[in-house]
Amino acid sequence: MDHITLLGYIAAILTSLSFIPQAWLVIRTGRTDGIxxxxxxxxxxxxxxxxxxxxxxxxxxxxxxxxVTLTLAVIIFTVTARERWASRNAIR
Amino acid sequence: MDHITLLGYIAAILTSLSFIPQAWLVIRTGRTDGIxxxxxxxxxxxxxxxxxxxxxxxxxxxxxxxxVTLTLAVIIFTVTARERWASRNAIR
Known part of the structure; x- marks a missing residue:
């Protein structure tokens, strides 16, 4: 594999896996305030x-x-949407 | 332009521009809690x-x-890092 292709793979791995800590954070804490x-x-x-x-x-x-990214993005979106919905109902 | 190329452009536009509301939210509110x-x-x-x-x-x-995405990601990262740093100092 040449250096440029390797750079492409590093880019793909970094941008995809970067959503793991974000998904883990919202699952663990349920805090989605700034999202x-x-x-x-x-x-x-x-x-x-x-x-x-x-x-x-x-x-x-x-x-x-x-x-990979779609799975993580769906998790983050779902948790955030549920929290927004729950806090909206809590205000009523 | 064929349909598949068009789909690629739609994908690129959606994933790039999606960071605009996130960047705007952190700039406007300074709230980076769930990020x-x-x-x-x-x-x-x-x-x-x-x-x-x-x-x-x-x-x-x-x-x-x-x-486009890099500009927006740098903004979100910088604001979040600054808030974390400020709140860490506030605790001390």
Whole structure:
């Protein structure tokens, strides 16, 4: 593998796995105060598009990286949405 | 432009621009409670790698999308790091 391809793999691994500490943090603490729900709505949809795109062009690294990211993004989005919903009901 | 390429562009736009509401939220409110600093450290580094990778392979969409994302990720990381640092000093 040449250096440029290696850099691409490092980039894919870093950006995909970076969502692990964020997912773990929201699961463990349930604190989603500073998290933008709109961000995770758009981001989750975008990553789903990347995944379908990767399947179409048959690019394994694109599929693998985005499958991991999609799973983590869905977790973060779901926990954040549930917390927002719960706190909205608590105010009423 | 074929449908698959269009899907790739939609994916790139969604995942890049999704960080705008998050950056705006932390700038406006200064609330970074639920945000994982470790996530933004790894993510920012990863996006920087994507950007360099895009420059090497001369892929304009990769460069453009990651230049936007890098700017937003740096903002979110900086505000979050500053808040953590300030609250740590406040405790002492």
């Amino acid at each position: 933008s729900l709109l961000m995770y709505a758009a981001f989750t949809l975008g990553v789903a598009c990347w995944l379908i795109y990767g399947l179409f062009i048959q690019a394994f690294p694109v599929v693998a990286a985005n499958a | 994982s600093l470790l996530m933004y450290a790894a993510f920012t580094l990863g996006v920087a790698c994507w950007l360099i990778y895009g420059l090497f392979i001369q892929a304009f969409p990769v460069v453009a999308a990651n230049a």
